[in-house]
Amino acid sequence: MSKRSLNNQKDRWFQYFGIFSTLIGLILLALFIFQITRDGIGRIDWDFIVSLPSRFYAKAGILPAWTGTLWIFALTAIIVIPIGVGAGIYLQEYAKKGRLSNILEINIANLAGVPSIIYGIIGLEIFVRVLQMGGSLLAGAFTLALLILPIIIVATREAFKAVPKSIKEASYGLGATKWQTIWYQILPIASANIITGVILALARAIGETAPLIVIGALAYVPFVAKSPMDEFTVLPMQIFNWVSRPQHGFLMNAAAAILVLLVFVFILNGIAVYLRNRSRKKFGL
Amino acid sequence: MENGNIKIETKNINAFYGEKKVLHNIDLQMEANTVTAFIGPSGCGKSTFLRLLNRMNDYIDGFRKEGDVLINGVDIYSKNTRIEELRKQVGMVFQKPNPFPKTIYENVVYGLRIQGIKDKQKLDAAVENSLKRSALWNEVKDDLQKNALSLSGGQQQRLCIARTLAVEPSIILMDEPASALDPISTAKIEELIYELKQDYTIVIVTHNMHQAGRVSDKTAFFLSGDLVEYNDTKAIFTSPKDQRTENYITGKFG
Structure with missing residues (x-):
């Protein structure tokens, strides 16, 4: 076989492999969405959205959970944007390039890979105990801000580099x-x-459960949080709680809550894609 | 040469990128209201030298220089020099047209806005004036709110010149300003340089020997970081004193 046809064949095989890999991801996602929708769609109605949780699955709703998720989303954004963007700008434009900045850079990249539960432990110590915030929304938001801070610093630097x-x-x-x-x-x-x-990082933050469990977010919250100092729950906590119940009805509730969370995340990702496309067009990047 | 007429003077300039020495002992004097061209092959140090004159190299990691640069007799690298003030006095036009992704109007007034000038009449006047001087006014006067990126390459470069003029510098540095442009745009830029010479001191780096011959009064030939020859352009092109200059301008290398 000539060298050229061998190369052509390699090229073709790699293409097949690429298509296969892409399809696997898509199929798994489709299966997941199909299953969740099948289990959960029947449970979603207005009552489910505006009801408090209950020990009877048919009466239980997600009002405290989704309002808690909105709270966490907003508070985390307020905390993390100035700090993350500020740090990113400093490191990219002001910091002297040298050994210190290299070490800092590697550490920030590493931080992005630390398991989220570790951030929960840090949050528990610093925010809940030392700063005496308790298991409040604010403590949760600070903890999640810490978690996604490295992502935002890196995103800011990359965005600056692209100019x-x-x-x-x-x-x-x-x-x-x-x-x-x-x-x-x-x-x-x-x-x-x-x-x-920032949006992609926040989308990750509102899907987190582990760090919030550690800082003491509640699984059963029969009220809507009114201030950042209130105790809270979020959608993933509610889902986690429901899937660990034995009754099948709660599993359906969990599926329905997952659907609501998915809608949140899809909307956020949609906004992110829209903004990116708009800026590419506007600035010819 | 009268001493009072010297606008830019460099003394014993050595420049380094890290360990690598890229300029050797450059002594050069440029007169007011003249066009000085720097010619030489790629990597000869002419752009580095040009960028020394408005401290554009300050941002390059590992760059270092020895020696002095005097503009109007003042050391521009002294501690008392504010770099922003220097750049208002020494404008720069770059190789690739680099308008801001904003309107034509905003491009021209940017240098004034950052000085805190808000008076609309003043800004409007500066826009008209600068665009007229850069020979762009007639082409864009009805589209001042159009995005600058929608202009052609040649128009963009004239906009960049207008933007520089708006700040009212006394010196304009041009780093191969026409190398990315077509011949017609190039001719327009050259014409413009000739016009601007009345009021500005212009230093231009060029790859194009004919361009140097057409637009400049004086020419400096750089080779491997050395200033080989500096003289009236006519003399450089008709009777170069150095064999290397002759080889270069007759196209034997470079």
């Missing part, structure tokens, strides 16, 4: 300071990518 150097030089060349260049030129171009990163 052409020529734009920076043009701005400096006209007498702009570093901060003016960042504020007027780089941030507007980078912001869509940063927001995309």
